[in-house]
Amino acid sequence: MKIVIAGGGTGGHLFPAIAVARELERSMADVHCTFVGTVRGIESKIIPREGYDIRFIRSEGLVGRGAFSTVRSFMKIPLSIIDARAILKEVAPDIVLGVGGYSSGPVLLCASMMGIPTMIHEQNTLPGLANKILGKFVDTVAVTYHESMGMFPEHKTFLTGNPVRTEILEGDRERGYETFSLDRNRFTVFVFGGSRGAHQINNAVAEALTYLESLKDHIQFLHQTGDRDFDLVREVYRSKGFKGTVIPFAHEMADAYAAADLIISRAGATTLAELTACGKAAILVPYPYAAGNHQEINARKLWDMGAAQMILDRDLNGRSLSDLIKHLLEDPDAISAMERTSKSIGSRDATKKIIELVTGLLKKGKLDNVNYKMQAI
Secondary structure, three states: EEEEEOOOOOHHHHHHHHHHHHHHHHHHHOOOOEEEEEOOHHHHEEEEEEHHHEEOOOOOOOOOOOOOHHHHHHHHHHHHHHHHHHHHHOOOEEEEOOOOOOOHHHHHHHHOOOOOEEEEEEEOOOOOOHHHHHOOOOOOEEOOOHHHHHHHHHEEEEEEEOOOOOHHHHOHHHHHHHHHHOOOOOOOEEOOOOOOOOOOHHHHHHHHHHHHHHHOEEEOOOOOOOOOOOOHHHHHHHHHHHOOEOOOOOOOOOHHHHHHEEEEOOOOOOOOHHHHHOOEEEEEEOOOOHHHHHHHHHHHHHHHHHHOEEOOOHHHEEEEEEHHHHHHOOOOOHHHHOOOOOOHHHOOHHHHHHHHHHHHHHHHHHHHHHHHHHHOO
């Protein structure tokens, strides 16, 4: 079986796609997965590292951009359609799966017009622009949250949850200490802002170190900064005398989660899926410019249930963050309660549910093809 997986741009779109690809290979014989994305997306670096084939189209986002960039993006749509069609004709997939991000639109639209079975997965409560449009054309829609079901045609929409890579569930605390040079006897805070880092979170943590001076001998940080802030943040830890392992990107996320006692992060759907699958306590800082404000909606769901704390981006600074860290350090029961609640709502079978939908769509596609040939006879 040949499958094309289209989308990416950020880890939130890409990592669930990798989870699906791996499960397909594990559960089905003779599967070949080809990813389609853009040269500028994170997929251009991650997918080759994962050992999968990747092709690129000329596509850019349309939402949240300046006038000039929006016009340029519109002008690239015909090119992206041409690229997508060429890739589909060459690969000749049995099915095409879209996982969100602007590169998914042209590929799924072309596949639908070419009669190839199509499916999309929506990670967030509020669908992005691409998936809103694609939902009208594709054969099957998988959603993460129950609230999303009413935003797509009822007859082809299914609740699956958000796929989590198997290795995320297999992290090892001791290995995490060794991999990231952490002290086993200190409270560990893992900070990350998504695959590219988050400048606002990086600044707030750097500022918070001043207010956490009294805890210097009891706390340590594992901090994924992204490329842009790496040198600056590393120097802040050094100058303040805090124990901290600073990295631009964490490839060993499973072990980073396992070693962490508390996580500070954005609230993308994939991040929340991983946090709850692992049952981790977290301080969530929703990205305020996410489409439809979906990160705040995602975070509030966990906050209301007691699975996480939340600080809005506009309220985030060194003082507010350090106060919350101190509060949680002084109340281990609060962290334990968050961990229990988080784990209770985590979904560990989302990937298998999506594989079942893929399998069903493949069978339907073959049946439709047989019926078409019989009618032709």
